[in-house]
Amino acid sequence: LSLAQAIGYSIHVFNAFKHGLARTGQRRTALVHAVSETGWPLLFSALTTMSALCSFLFIPLRPIRWVGVTGACLVGVTYILVIILLPSLLSFGRDDMPPERQRSGVLACLDRLMEYLGTRVLNRPGLTMTVFGLLSVACILGIFRFEVSFDIRRTFGIGVPYVHRLDYIGHTQVGSLYSYGVALEFDQPGEAKNPEKLKKFDQFIAEIAALPLTKKTTSLVDIVKDMHQVLNNGDPAFHIIPDEREAVAQVLLLYENAGGSEAEKWVDYDYQRLRLMVEIDDYNSGEAVREMGLIQERGRELFPDAKVLLIGSIAQFTVMQDYVTWGQLKSFFVALIVIALLMSMVFGSPTIGLIAMIPNVAPALAVGGVMGFANIPLDMMTVTIIPMLLGLAVDDSIHFINHSQLEFERTGSYRESVRRVFGSVGTALLLTSLVLILCFSAYAASDAKVFVNMSYLVAAGILAALAADYFVTPVLLDRLRAFGPDKTERLAGNRPPDFSGADRAHPGAHFGMEREKI
Known part of the structure; x- marks a missing residue:
């Protein structure tokens, strides 16, 4: 520039x-x-x-x-x-x-x-x-027709090697291009061990998994279900959340004693906060905004006593989209008004x-x-x-x-x-x-x-x-x-009202007026 x-x-x-x-x-x-x-x-x-x-x-x-x-x-x-x-x-x-x-x-x-x-x-x-x-x-x-988007593939293109590698990994079975987190924060410690809360959380996860952009979900529920099935001789019928609070606590204790460390990623030490990771392999700004709104609305319905938080890159992109959209409008109109005022001052x-x-x-x-x-x-x-x-x-x-x-x-x-x-x-x-x-x-x-x-x-x-x-x-x-x-109007004596203010002195009237010296 x-x-x-x-x-x-x-x-x-x-x-x-x-x-x-x-x-x-x-x-x-x-x-x-x-x-x-x-x-x-x-x-x-x-x-x-x-x-x-x-x-x-x-x-x-x-x-x-x-x-x-x-x-x-x-x-x-x-x-x-x-x-x-x-x-x-x-x-x-x-x-x-x-x-x-x-x-x-x-x-x-x-x-x-x-x-x-x-x-x-x-x-x-x-x-x-x-x-x-x-x-x-x-x-x-x-x-x-245009939209706000922070999709790295649309912004930088697959021709950039780094973006190409990300896109390739994102389309494999084990990888994803983007992810975001859904967190639940309860009022009291230990609520994350409550079987009723975990079952509602499981239902919540199933609804999120059914959304168009979702590729895979990971949470504490997966660990609880897997351990409960293992403790019951691997019977698939027990791949569920236990009905008793003590059973849930026992499953988590056995998992920790066995050296499992994954649970720390999905629940805090006081068992007051639960976290879910949602992986997606494609990004559509409009659909992402819609799904984020649905998740927050459904989360408040299922957990009225908890805070529903969205975290991660996609959640940040959603907020930034609002910033960019409204910021663009503000920036454009402010520039338009300021420049119009300057032009009016310049030419009087x-x-x-x-x-x-x-x-x-x-x-x-x-x-x-x-x-x-x-x-x-x-x-x-x-x-x-x-x-x-x-x-x-x-x-x-x-x-x-x-x-x-x-x-x-x-x-x-x-x-x-x-x-x-x-x-x-x-x-x-x-x-x-x-x-x-x-x-x-x-x-x-x-x-x-x-x-x-x-x-x-x-x-x-x-x-x-x-x-x-x-x-x-x-x-x-x-x-x-x-x-x-125009001079023809002056000669004809037909002078219309001058609303332009051109007859008044103003800074622009003498831009570069190097009078007849040159």
């Missing part, structure tokens, strides 16, 4: 410096122009990204919180280095008007593409918004702030839709993608809207300002987006599916954000008259 941000910020500074040097031939003047043109947009781009990363603090998992705080700090350091160190390095050199150079083939094609988009993007606003709405609906349908208008946020919901919808249709689970890694993309996507919106506002102040025409914006920063926005995608695409070479999925999801989110900035943002700015009436 820091590497991609550093390159992306540098592209904007280089782009502004190149244009300034081409106009004046004076390096110092060009640098002043570049910093004034990009300094504020980059600052608020960094602040929005940091805000999105800090929203990870609302996910109650320490590793996720650490990622959020560390990432936010690195983004801040990256901005400081780019805005201070890069201009210092560019200041070395002669003041000289650079010769006219023919753009390379790729850049020339990109320039022509930006020119084409700039002149035609506002021609069919209805079609643009219809396509945006249909794609949003499709992504929302996909969002309802709630209308422009909301316009900036509408297309930036696109990466969240795109990532959620891809996860749902591609059956990619929401886990410890993918939970960080949507809030992070929200902060990254706003960067391009800030640059696009800022330059649109500057060009509108110069031309008074939405169409002309959009055309100029595509010509000045359109290619830079595309290149910064490609840099982000290429940086995260390094994860595609990993053997772990979680990193491969991350590279695909980030690419989908960045492309969705770029497409929204290219097509949706200009339409919204034009149709909602975000900066005030």
